[in-house]
Amino acid sequence: xxxxxxxxxxxxxxxxxxxxxxxxxxxxxxxxxxxxxxxxxxxxxxxxxxxxxxxxxxxxxxxxxxxxxxxxxxxxxxxxxxxxxxxxxxxxxxxx
Amino acid sequence: xxxxxxxxxxxxxxxxxxxxxxxxxxxxxxxxxxxxxxxxxxxxxxxxxxxxxxxxxxxxxxxxxxxxxxxxxxxxxxxxxxxxxxxxxxxxxxxxxxxxxxxxxxxxxxxxxxxxxxxxxxxxxxxxxxxxxxxxxxxxxxxxxxxxxxxxxxxxxxxxxxxxxxxxxxxxxxxxx
Numbered sequence: 619x620x621x622x623x624x625x626x627x628x629x630x631x632x633x634x635x636x637x638x639x640x641x642x643x644x645x646x647x648x649x650x651x652x653x654x655x656x657x658x659x660x661x662x663x664x665x666x667x668x669x670x671x672x673x674x675x676x677x678x679x680x681x682x683x684x685x686x687x688x689x690x691x692x693x694x695x696x697x698x699x700x701x702x703x704x705x706x707x708x709x710x711x712x713x714x
Numbered sequence: 715x716x717x718x719x720x721x722x723x724x725x726x727x728x729x730x731x732x733x734x735x736x737x738x739x740x741x742x743x744x745x746x747x748x749x750x751x752x753x754x755x756x757x758x759x760x761x762x763x764x765x766x767x768x769x770x771x772x773x774x775x776x777x778x779x780x781x782x783x784x785x786x787x788x789x790x791x792x793x794x795x796x797x798x799x800x801x802x803x804x805x806x807x808x809x810x811x812x813x814x815x816x817x818x819x820x821x822x823x824x825x826x827x828x829x830x831x832x833x834x835x836x837x838x839x840x841x842x843x844x845x846x847x848x849x850x851x852x853x854x855x856x857x858x859x860x861x862x863x864x865x866x867x868x869x870x871x872x873x874x875x876x877x878x879x880x881x882x883x884x885x886x887x888x889x890x891x
Binding site for chain 2: 621622624625627628629630631632633634635636637638639641642643644645646648649650652
């Protein structure tokens with residue numbers, strides 16, 4: 619046998635099998651695992667983003683609404699108190 | 715696998731069809747693993763890298779332009795992973811032994827142990843790109859242009875690597891009784 623033949627045989631000796639279902643399954647499982655993990659990470663980021671957006675909107679709304687209630691409420695309350703005091707004085711003056 | 719069939723499976727795999735991708739892996743695993751086994755010199759590491767290469771290829775399938783065949787593309791992905799990661803020293807003896815037992819049980823007509831050892835030793839002494847070129851062209855039957863595409867080298871360089879590498883391997887076998 620020539621050295622060239624020996625080289626060809628030696629090179630071909632350690633080839634993987636032509637069909638290897640176990641390897642194929644391992645690749646698909648690893649790929650699916652990666653995709654699943656990526657989907658989880660994306661969904662966590664998406665949920666965190668939505669939560670942050672909702673929190674920001676709620677904070678904005680709370681601030682806007684409570685700011686409105688605070689100023690207008692204070693003015694309204696002050697106006698009512700002033701009106702009541704004025705009417706009481708007016709009533710007291712009339713009575714006097 | 716014909717070019718049309720491969721294109722159909724790639725298109726389906728791009729749409730997320732894992733069965734289609736399994737078909738591609740089944741068709742090309744032997745060439746990719748065979749190349750990486752020759753290139754790294756370690757079967758267990760080579761199989762791990764091959765698996766990583768296929769998973770990476772699946773993730774990045776949108777980037778596959780179809781200029782070269784799918785097999786060449788995955789070999790290129792595997793080559794870069796093997797070269798960059800330098801994981802060739804982390805040998806998993808248990809799995810190697812299991813694979814050898816499997817081979818012996820299958821009754822493959824193997825070359826002599828002496829020739830295989832001499833070849834492995836000689837392959838390990840080849841410079842890095844020469845070893846990859848020899849593993850692709852002599853080990854797995856890739857054409858010179860395919861190997862040039864995979865390795866990112868000029869065609870003439872690949873031809874020269876293969877010729878010189880072959881001479882060195884033949885010399886090593888000649889010195890083996």
